[in-house]
Amino acid sequence: MSRSGRPRTYYELTPVGIKEAVAKGEAISGFVAKEPKPVRSRRELEAMRRSLEECFEVSEFAMTIQRAGRARGL
Amino acid sequence: MKGDATKLRRAALRLVGAVGEEDCAVIGALAMAIYGHVRATTDVHLVTRVPLPEVVKRLKALGVRCALRHGDKIEGDFPLVRGVIGGVAFDVLPPLVHVEWDNTETLPIGGGEALRVVGPATLIDLKLRAGGPQDVLDVVMLVLRRPEMLAPARKLAAAYRLADQFEAFLNAPRVRAKVPKSARRRS
Numbered sequence: 001m002s003r004s005g006r007p008r009t010y011y012e013l014t015p016v017g018i019k020e021a022v023a024k025g026e027a028i029s030g031f032v033a034k035e036p037k038p039v040r041s042r043r044e045l046e047a048m049r050r051s052l053e054e055c056f057e058v059s060e061f062a063m064t065i066q067r068a069g070r071a072r073g074l
Numbered sequence: 075m076k077g078d079a080t081k082l083r084r085a086a087l088r089l090v091g092a093v094g095e096e097d098c099a100v101i102g103a104l105a106m107a108i109y110g111h112v113r114a115t116t117d118v119h120l121v122t123r124v125p126l127p128e129v130v131k132r133l134k135a136l137g138v139r140c141a142l143r144h145g146d147k148i149e150g151d152f153p154l155v156r157g158v159i160g161g162v163a164f165d166v167l168p169p170l171v172h173v174e175w176d177n178t179e180t181l182p183i184g185g186g187e188a189l190r191v192v193g194p195a196t197l198i199d200l201k202l203r204a205g206g207p208q209d210v211l212d213v214v215m216l217v218l219r220r221p222e223m224l225a226p227a228r229k230l231a232a233a234y235r236l237a238d239q240f241e242a243f244l245n246a247p248r249v250r251a252k253v254p255k256s257a258r259r260r261s
Contacts, residue, residue, distance in 0.1 A: 009235055027233040029172060031199050031226055037177040038193075048108045049183055055107030055115065056082045062114035063082075 085162035086118045087187055092136050092159075093129055093166060098122040099178045099190045101167070101200055103212075108181060108191050111215040117163040121173060121192060121200065129155045129166050140164075171199040194220065198227050202234045210236055214243040218253040 009024075011017040040048075090098060100108070102119030122129060126142050133140045138159050145151025155166040177193045192200070198216060201209040210231070217224045231240035243249050 024233040027229055028199070031195060031230050038179075040179070045181065047110075048181055051107045051110055051112050052104060052181070052183060052189070054112045055104060056080075058112065058114045059082050059103070059116065063116050066116065 081160060082118070082162055083183070085160040085164070086189060089118055089120060089138075089159050089164050089166075090189065092133050092138060093120060093122050094124060094132070095190065097124045098166070099173070099175075099192045101192055101197060102165075104189070105191045105197050106212050106216065108189075109194050109197065109216055110219045111212065113212075117165065118159075119164070120166045121169055122166055123169060123173070123175065126153055126155050126166070126168060133157060133159075167200075170203050171196065194223065195226075198223065199230065202227075202230055202236060205234060205236060207239065210239045211243050211249070214240065214249060215253065218244075218250065 011021040086100065086104060090100070098120045099105075099122075100119070101121050102117070103113055103115030104118060106113065124132070130140055130142050133155070138157055140155050140157025142153065142155050144153045152170055153168060157164055173192060173196050177196075178190050179193065180188050180190050182188045191197075194216065198213050201213045213227055213231070217227045228237070228240065231237050
């Protein structure tokens, strides 16, 4: 099993296969290139910071109970 | 619990400092949280433009336990640096997809500290490139909050041959129920 869960795609070197591979390649490369840099308000930045803080907290709680479980051989 | 929360935060900041603040950005669950989807994680993920052998050198110079893993290229695996810092596991990935470094965001996180994070489109691209079930679910949770990204993300999922999984998560009532209506942006 590969590290990523994505099924592999192998294209045949035929005109149809090349066309499909190029179209998919363009969809992938064009996705991020269109990303504009957003201007964030102070309120938005504060919401982002709070979300991150919440993630730190729930993660640590998860790690704490994971450690406790391991300590009890679970 | 507050003290524990500092541990993960400290690990992320230490890792960023070791790899180079200007040369890496947060991805994975921490980035997902920054863009509104909070879930628990037990590790820190970064993307870097520093060559991975150099990342290993920088980390080892600071006494951080880590190793460069190559994976199976034929199976589509990608190389990464994996290790543990301050008791927290981490992965440092190369730019597997195009990363707009000028469009990364630096988020002040209090105490005079800041974390650099990739933009949401880059995050979606990286997640779909990785392609695991959790990655696809993360993308769906993100687009449910940001409907303007749904159409391009759907197209990208199809390009990565993940359309079925993407649509299944998107249409699952239990998944949709996890995003409160108040958290959904109007497109």
